[in-house]
Amino acid sequence: MGMQVFHRSTNVISRVTIFGGLFAVVGALFLLAAINRSPWATRQGIAREQPVQFSHRHHAGELGIDCRYCHTTVEDLAYAGMPTTQTCMTCHVQIWSDSEFLEPVRASWRDEKPIRWIKVYDLPGYVYFDHSVHVNKGVGCQSCHGDVDDMNVLWQNPSLHMEWCLGCHREPEQHLRPRDQVFSMSYHPPADQLSLGLQLLAEYDVRPRTECGACHR
Amino acid sequence: MLSPRARQAWRRGLFVCAALLAVGCRNDMQDQPRYEPNSPSQFFPDGTSVRPLVEGVVSRSERFESPEIETGLIDGKPIDRVPLPVDLAFLERGRQRYGIYCTPCHGGLGDGDGMIVQRGYRRPPSFHEERLRSMPDGHFYDVIVRGFGVMPSYRAQVRTNDRWAIVAYIRALQLSQNASLDDVPEAERGTLQASAGGAR
Incomplete structure (x- = not known):
């Protein structure tokens, strides 16, 4: 041994x-x-502080102002559009015109310097996204942006991971709504969303692409 | 012990891994050197990459056959018709655009009782008063383009076609608020009268 x-x-x-x-x-x-x-990496659900204490809950929720009043190009362009300072001042020359919260807006107006809003949905540079095609094919603002009419300070509602995008691109019928409800903040999908979705899919000729080149172009 | 060849392979492998890690820490693809809409710029003195439009510039998609479509004027006077074909789809478009841009102050009925007025903004005149009912169509177009009193211009928000659609819808609103039963098609009168119990 x-x-x-x-x-x-x-x-x-x-x-x-x-x-x-x-x-x-x-x-x-x-x-x-x-x-x-984790939200630490995706920023999902983290409220982003802005240079002006603007509340979507007040403007879109309580006052019921349409999204397109400020985001004017959302139906026509890739970019939804940010309001100019003049749009804010349309009302705020008279309403809350000496409010301290609005001083950054008045300063922008006086000095002709645009307000530098912080982008909440900041897609990577290698992703192409177009607002207009989505809202014109029956994807509601709410579907991606969440209950904006209930947010004082905005946060990024979804993770914006590619699997999240693909989830809808693979099964759009689960999310489509009638065109006249796209900008509604109080829309509730019917119990039988699938049959409505399939009907809208055909009616609006929705053919979402899932190959790489659709978004990474 | 590893053979010299195996050792070299190991070293190469480690180098590739280290290089991959180092690359992973950069965001060149994430933040590409180009302007996104509304990106700030250090190149232009005003700090924005969005350049102001040249005075009098016309969008390629907004070229019209006759000048009064853009100005609302003929010989310096507001024209008394909508210079675009008005059909139901055009009116529906007008209703939608009116809902977005006008209701906050003018209200859904056009009587000047919008939400912003309820919050303290100066009340605009009702579209149903005699003075505005007798105004030519071009006047409403002109107010949308240039503003009137405390109302600022909406030309940046509302495109030319849509301005006329809104004008056409304001005309429809004026008709609706000053109509008699004779204006309603006979077939519809019954349903209207049945539901008119609580209406004004």
């Missing part, structure tokens, strides 16, 4: 290190995935 080089306990140690190492690697991968999906 030859001499034993290793102690018997080496068997245990080697098993533990092999399996432990495997667990560490897999665990690290899961951790990375968890970080990637």
Whole structure:
């Protein structure tokens, strides 16, 4: 019988290190995935402070002003459009005209310097997105932006991960609404969304693309 | 011990991994060196990449056959008709645009009782008063383009076609608020009278 080089306990140690190492690697991968999906990475659900304490809940909710009053190009262009300072001043020359909250708006008006709003939905530069095609094919503002009429300060409602985009591009019938309800903030989908969705899919000729080049062009 | 070849392969592998990690930390694809709409700019003195339009510039998609469509004027006087074909779709478009841009002050009926007026804005005149009912169509167009009194211009928000659609819808509103039963098609009178119990 030859001499034993290793102690018997080496068997245990080697098993533990092999399996432990495997667990560490897999665990690290899961951790990375968890970080990637966390609001810390996606900014999902995190209210973004703006240079003006503007409340969508007040303007779109309580006053019932249509989205398009300020976001004028949403039906025609890729970019939904941000209101000029003049749009704010349409009402605020008279209403709350000495409010301290509106001083940044008045300063912008006086100095002819645009307000530098913070972009909430900041898509990466390699993603092409067009608002007009979505609202014209029956995708409601709410479907992506959430209950904006109930948000004082806006946050990014979805994760904006590619799987989120693809979820709707693969099953648009689950989300489509009639064109005259696209800008409604109080629309509730019918119990039988699927049959309505399929009907609108045909009526509006909705053919969402899912190949890479659709958005990464 | 590893053979020299295997050791070299290891080193190469490590180098590639390190290079990949280093690349992953940069956001060149995320933030590409181009202007997004409304991006700030250090190039132009006013700090914006969006350039102001040249005075009198016309959008390629907004070229019209006759000048009065854009100005609302003939020989310096407001024209007394809508210079575009008015059909039901045009009126519906007008109703929609009126709902977006006009109701906050003028109200859904056009009587000047919009939500912003209820919050303290100066009350605009009702579209149903005699003075405005007898105004030519071009006057309403002109007010949309240039504003009137405290109302600022809406030319940046509302395109030419839509301005005329709104004018046509204001005319429809005026008709609706000053109509008699004789104006209603005979077939509809019954349903109207049946539902008119609580109406004014």
